[in-house]
Amino acid sequence: MDEVFLAVILLVDATIRVATPLVLAAFAALYGERAGVVDIGLEGKMLAGAFFAAAVASSTGNPWLGLLAAVAASVALSLVHGFACITHNGNQVVSGMAINILVAGLAPTLAYAWFHQGGQTPLLPASARLPQIHLPGVEALSPIPIVGPIYREIFDDANVLIWLTVLVVVATQWVLTRTRFGLRLRAVGESPAAVDTAGISVTKLRYQAVIITGVLTGVAGAYLSTAHGAGFVRDMTAGKGYLALAALIFGKWRPWPTLFACLLFAFTDAVQVRLQGVPLPVVGVIPVQFIQMLPYVLTVLLLAGFVGKAVAPKASGIPYVKER
Amino acid sequence: MTKRILAVLANSVLALSMATGAAVLAAPAQGADEFVPAVVFDQGGKFDKSFNEAAYNGAERFKKETGIAYREFEITNESQREQAMRNMARRGASVIAAVGFSQTAAVDKVSREFPNTKFCLIDDKLELPNVQSVTFKEHEGSYLVGMLAAMASKTGKVGFVGGMDIPLIRNFLTGYEQGVKHVKADGEVITNMTGTTPAAWNDPTRGAELAKSQFGRGADIVFAAAGATGLGVLQAAVDSGKLGIGVDSNQNWVHPGHILTSMVKRVDVTVYDCMKTAKDGSWKAGHRVVGLKEEGVGYALDENNRKLVTPDMEKAVEEAKQQIIAGQLQVKPYQP
Numbered sequence: 001m002d003e004v005f006l007a008v009i010l011l012v013d014a015t016i017r018v019a020t021p022l023v024l025a026a027f028a029a030l031y032g033e034r035a036g037v038v039d040i041g042l043e044g045k046m047l048a049g050a051f052f053a054a055a056v057a058s059s060t061g062n063p064w065l066g067l068l069a070a071v072a073a074s075v076a077l078s079l080v081h082g083f084a085c086i087t088h089n090g091n092q093v094v095s096g097m098a099i100n101i102l103v104a105g106l107a108p109t110l111a112y113a114w115f116h117q118g119g120q121t122p123l124l125p126a127s128a129r130l131p132q133i134h135l136p137g138v139e140a141l142s143p144i145p146i147v148g149p150i151y152r153e154i155f156d157d158a159n160v161l162i163w164l165t166v167l168v169v170v171a172t173q174w175v176l177t178r179t180r181f182g183l184r185l186r187a188v189g190e191s192p193a194a195v196d197t198a199g200i201s202v203t204k205l206r207y208q209a210v211i212i213t214g215v216l217t218g219v220a221g222a223y224l225s226t227a228h229g230a231g232f233v234r235d236m237t238a239g240k241g242y243l244a245l246a247a248l249i250f251g252k253w254r255p256w257p258t259l260f261a262c263l264l265f266a267f268t269d270a271v272q273v274r275l276q277g278v279p280l281p282v283v284g285v286i287p288v289q290f291i292q293m294l295p296y297v298l299t300v301l302l303l304a305g306f307v308g309k310a311v312a313p314k315a316s317g318i319p320y321v322k323e324r
Numbered sequence: 325m326t327k328r329i330l331a332v333l334a335n336s337v338l339a340l341s342m343a344t345g346a347a348v349l350a351a352p353a354q355g356a357d358e359f360v361p362a363v364v365f366d367q368g369g370k371f372d373k374s375f376n377e378a379a380y381n382g383a384e385r386f387k388k389e390t391g392i393a394y395r396e397f398e399i400t401n402e403s404q405r406e407q408a409m410r411n412m413a414r415r416g417a418s419v420i421a422a423v424g425f426s427q428t429a430a431v432d433k434v435s436r437e438f439p440n441t442k443f444c445l446i447d448d449k450l451e452l453p454n455v456q457s458v459t460f461k462e463h464e465g466s467y468l469v470g471m472l473a474a475m476a477s478k479t480g481k482v483g484f485v486g487g488m489d490i491p492l493i494r495n496f497l498t499g500y501e502q503g504v505k506h507v508k509a510d511g512e513v514i515t516n517m518t519g520t521t522p523a524a525w526n527d528p529t530r531g532a533e534l535a536k537s538q539f540g541r542g543a544d545i546v547f548a549a550a551g552a553t554g555l556g557v558l559q560a561a562v563d564s565g566k567l568g569i570g571v572d573s574n575q576n577w578v579h580p581g582h583i584l585t586s587m588v589k590r591v592d593v594t595v596y597d598c599m600k601t602a603k604d605g606s607w608k609a610g611h612r613v614v615g616l617k618e619e620g621v622g623y624a625l626d627e628n629n630r631k632l633v634t635p636d637m638e639k640a641v642e643e644a645k646q647q648i649i650a651g652q653l654q655v656k657p658y659q660p
Contacts, residue, residue, distance in 0.1 A: 010540035018533060108400075117371040123555065123578070229529050230559045233552055234369070234400075238527055273537045276516050288489050288517050 005146070009153045011270055016154070017228060019266035020165050021046070021220040025244035026251070026258050027172050028216035033253060034176065035209030036189040036315040040096030041081055042217055043241025044103035045074040049221020051107040054121040054232035055114065057128045063226050067130065071218035077103070078214030079207075086206045089319035100241075108234045121225075121232040130227040132157040159227045161219060168216065173255040185209060189313035192320040202320045217241075250303060252310045264302070268295035361386065361599040362395040362417040364408055366424030368525045368551040369398050375551055375572040375591060379423040379446070382595030390603065402522070405430040413438040419602035421595045422446065425492055426522060431455060442607055444598035446591060447492065449611045456608065458594050461615030462492070462587075463499030464648055466547075467655045468616075468623045468641050469569050469587040470503020473545045474511045475637045476567060476584055481512045483538035485531055485557045487550035488524040489517040495658040496549040496571070496587070502655055506644070514538045518553050528556025535560035535568075545569065545584060558583065567632065576628035584632050586624040593620070617649045 025042045032039040049070035057066030077099050084090040108119030115121055135156045142148045176182040184205055188195045192202045220240075225232045243265055251258030272294050279285045363383045370380040383394050395417060397408040409430050412420050420441060422431045425448040435443045435455050442454055449457040473482040484500055486493040497515060504511040516534040518524035531553035535546050539560075546561055547569040548554030554571060555578070561568035562582045570576065570586030594614075601607040614620025623641065625633060647653035 007540070010537075014533065014537060014540070017536075119369055120371060120552075123559070224529060229532065229556060231528075231555070233526060233528050233555075235523075235526065236529060238523070238529070270533075270537070273516060273534055274541070289520055292520065 006149060006153075007274075009149055011267075011274065013154050014270040014273070015263060015267045016158070016162060017266075018269050019262045020159075020162050021223050021228070021240055022244050022247060022262040022265060023165050023169065023259060024161075024216050024220035024223065025241055026247045026262050027168055027255070028213040028220070029245055029248050030172065030253060030255065030258060031185070031209045031216070032213040033248065033316050034189045034313055035185050035206050036192060036313060036318065036320070037082070037085060037206055037210055037213075038092040038096070038317040039078075039081065039210070039213055040093050040245065041077065041099035041241075042096075042213075042244055043237050043239070044096075044100035045077050045214065045217035046221040046224065046237045046241050047107055047235070048077055048103045049074045049218040050225035050236055051103075051111065051121070051221070051232045053218075053222035054124065054225035055111070057226050058115075058122050058124055058231070061125075061128050063124075063128055063130045063222075066128070066226050067219065067222045070222040071215050074218030074221060075211055075214035078210045078217075082207050082210040085319060086203055086210070089321060092317050092319075104235065107232070111232060111234075119234045124226060124230040128226070129230055130160050130222070132159050133163060159223070161223045161227050164219065169255060169259055176255065181208075186313070189315050192315050196320070196322060202322075206320075246299070249310050249312075250299075253313060265295060265299070268298050358416075358418075359392060359603055360395065360417045361392065361602065362412045362420045363397075363595065364405070364412065364420060364422050364427060365396065365398045366426055366525075367399050367401075367522050370396070372525075372552040372555075373573060373575060373578060374554060374570070375589070376423060378573045378589065378591035379421065379595045381573070382592035383421070383599065385592065385596050386599040390600075392603070394599070402426075406433060409434045410437065413441045417441060419444065419599060419607070421598050423591065423595070425490070442602050442609075444595070446594055451611070453609055456598065457611045458598075458620075459611070459613050460589050460620050461613060461655075461657070462495045462589065462621060463502070463655050463657045464616045465587045465589065465621030465623060466496045466499030466549075467503035467506070467648070468645060469547060469585055470500035470513075471507050471641050471644060472503075472585050472623065472633065472637055473500070473547060473569060474504040474507035475640065476632065477508075477511070477543075477545050479542050479544050480508055480510065481514060481542040481544070483514045483535065483543035483546035484516070485534050485538070485546060485548045485550055485554070486515070486517040487519075487553055488522060489520050491659050493517070493549055496547075498658045499655055500547055503644075507640070514541055514543050518550055525551035525553055527553050528559070531556030532560035532563075536564065539564050539566055547571070547587070549587075570624070574624040574626065576624055576626055580628040581631065583629055585629055588622050588624050590614070590620050590622075615648075616645055 029039050029042055052073040053066040053070035056069035057063045081095050084095040085092045111119050111121055138152050138156050141151045188202055188205045196202050224236055247261035248258050250261035272291050275291050276288055365376045368376050370376045399405055413434055421444045423446050428448040431443050431445050432450055435452050439454055445455055445457040484497055501513050504513055518527055518530055535557040538546055545567045546557055548557035549571045558568040562579045567584040569584050572589045574588050575586045576583045
């Protein structure tokens with residue numbers, strides 16, 4: 001019993017670790033899309049964030065400067081995206097894709113030029129990585145059944161960015177439903193003409209949204225290279241940006257369901273890792289390839305069966321052209 | 325307008341990436357009698373601190389000793405393999421070392437087109453008149469590190485994280501398992517493969533997650549046979565206060581005091597020999613299998629892991645090593 005319980009807790013812990021970058025990226029896209037700017041360039045921005053975080057952390061030894069650099073790089077790319085599709089009404093998918101391709105080539109090239117390690121950054125020592133937060137009272141609580149292990153394994157020694165992500169989730173829900181900015185943001189994604197008629201600048205609101213997208217994707221990138229990992233490796237985002245977009249659609253562009261979708265993706269991944277090579281009752285050991293299919297099969301099933309109709313913000317992906 | 329800007333942008337990115345690729349190959353064409361060795365690295369890059377880096381070290385050693393520069397190419401996607409190799413051959417490379425089993429198809433094709441160019445294929449075999457292929461008895465080296473792992477483990481459970489799920493990596497696993505069982509009959513090996521595509525060689529985040537899951541299940545030592553993914557595995561071992569085992573190159577120095585040992589595969593010697601023999605004319609085509617006996621595989625012991633390996637452990641492993649070399653102890657490969 002105890003062993004099973006501990007296994008479940010460790011599973012939850014792994015889920016949280018894997019979900020964090022997904023949640024950050026999905027919420028980044030949520031701000032953008034609710035304001036009417038589709039962002040398929042999450043992947044590229046995360047990768048840029050991951051690279052600059054690792055590069056700056058490794059040359060200065062300070063992970064916080066790395067985090068700042070990641071955010072700056074990602075925001076800069078967001079502004080490029082904004083310039084192309086808000087100011088110049090360009091195609092948002094094309095612009096996002098361009099960012100992905102650009103970064104996929106640029107990051108390893110810069111890494112090669114700066115560090116001469118074949119497109120990687122050097123491995124970061126513990127001091128150059130974002131710290132884990134040690135909570136008080138772990139020993140005191142440990143003997144208590146259920147609460148003790150949960151506190152010890154899940155809450156204690158979680159990375160600082162995991163806590164930040166929790167904050168982002170709660171704040172996003174509050175901002176979108178309770179603040180003037182949030183309501184306007186949603187309005188601009190549904191009916192920019194109405195917002196414009198009310199005398200509010202559509203352009204400004206959308207720029208604000210893409211900047212938030214940039215900040216969050218930058219943090220997600222920094223998490224990958226300086227918190228969860230220890231250094232930048234070519235293509236290290238491994239499709240997480242696209243997965244985040246899928247989670248956003250799955251979550252119907254709402255904060256809580258999106259969070260749930262990210263956790264579900266991460267959970268299937270964590271389970272999948274643990275199922276490999278473990279004999280199951282009745283069926284025995286399942287081949288690796290089959291198990292690795294699991295998250296996708298589950299996604300397809302859920303998307304097909306349980307989500308219902310996912311309706312995007314009406315003006316999402318459509319550039320706003322003011323009437324003359 | 326914007327679309328045009330983007331198109332130009334995309335084009336320039338493409339041009340840039342091609343230019344960097346081409347720059348490597350753009351060494352001036354040399355006379356036919358000049359000796360020009362070349363290396364084509366596999367995905368993962370020459371600084372993966374593992375398999376490819378071993379090949380790089382071999383080539384560097386050759387360069388240092390002879391003063392002859394070599395040409396190189398790092399594969400970043402599948403379609404480049406054949407092109408890169410053909411370019412090397414066309415530009416007059418005398419001998420091309422193709423590092424990694426995934427180059428087999430490319431070598432097969434290009435070596436037929438250029439019968440006068442010598443090819444060295446590492447980790448797979450081809451029967452062609454101008455190809456020398458070298459494979460390793462990974463199971464023998466893994467057997468020894470499996471023994472070390474079992475002796476150092478306190479829980480009796482040890483982990484294995486493989487890269488791409490292919491027979492070659494299964495061969496590491498089989499040897500490792502036999503080594504563990506040799507020491508502890510009831511020892512358990514928890515196994516994970518990172519993936520089923522070449523991307524599995526380059527996913528340290530996933531490697532770390534796999535290692536952590538194994539620690540969660542009670543393993544306290546993990547053997548990473550996964551290229552650059554292994555860096556994540558070893559990092560996770562350090563972060564969790566466990567021990568890791570490196571692969572291909574001697575990786576003990578990556579995290580001194582946290583790497584129990586490394587299962588070394590002397591790809592460096594192979595690449596060096598390939599260039600060296602091609603230079604002095606003793607180069608031969610054909611297939612060679614190297615194991616403990618030929619010192620093609622082994623385990624690494626240096627100042628970085630000296631404290632982790634006790635004299636007793638060393639003695640037991642050395643004994644097993646001699647027995648394997650003498651043929652008294654049989655280590656079964658994955659595919660006989």
